[in-house]
Amino acid sequence: MLERQTDAVRDFLQAAVCDKIELKAPDRENEYRGKWVRPGAFSMYLPMIDHLPPGIEHAVPSIIVMPLTGEDEPKEGAVSMRLVLTIYEPGTREEGGAEAQEPAYMPDTTEGWRTLSNLIDNTRRALRNAAVVGGMEVLYPIKYGLFNPNEETPDYRPFYMGWIEISLRYGIQTAYDEEIRQFL
Secondary structure (H helix, E strand, O other), X not given: OHHHHHXXXXXXXXXXXXXXXXXXXXXXXXXXXXXXXXXXEEEOOOOOHHHOOOOOOOOOOEEXXXXXXXXXOOOEEEEEEEEEEEEEOOOOOEEOOOOOOOEEEOOOOOOHHHHHHHHHHHHHHHHHHHOEEOOEEEEEEEXXXXXXXXXXXXXXXXXXXXXXXXXXXXXXXXXXXXXXXXXX
């Protein structure tokens, strides 16, 4: 059940957020420029580049859906999940001239947190507007923030990371379905 819940949130985020925007991804051919792509939504972990799902070209930008805790009552249950959002923002570069292979000027790329903040806002808005995701009710509060470089993550600029924590309520099934029964 946890697997289906996680995948349901992932599928919702892919359709409601990722498929509607484009963000920069590292360009393998020119590391000083970003390439505009649609972000990918993934369950639990960020896949290796050679294991990306069809239609997804880059692992970053992305939203990873990670289940945290769950609890069941007699008639309903709840699960909390952390969404880890990662973006790539190399900043604006000025070319060094017609023959230059590298930029002459590389400005500070500390403004990527603004792009990340917009992705967090768009994701929160999609969750609030849906109210129900994969048959589960979105509960409040929705918590969110940015990972602080050097405190929670290394400073990997031009990559920026943030998080959203959500809780979802669902009805309890009283009988095993066939998908679960095969593992018993």
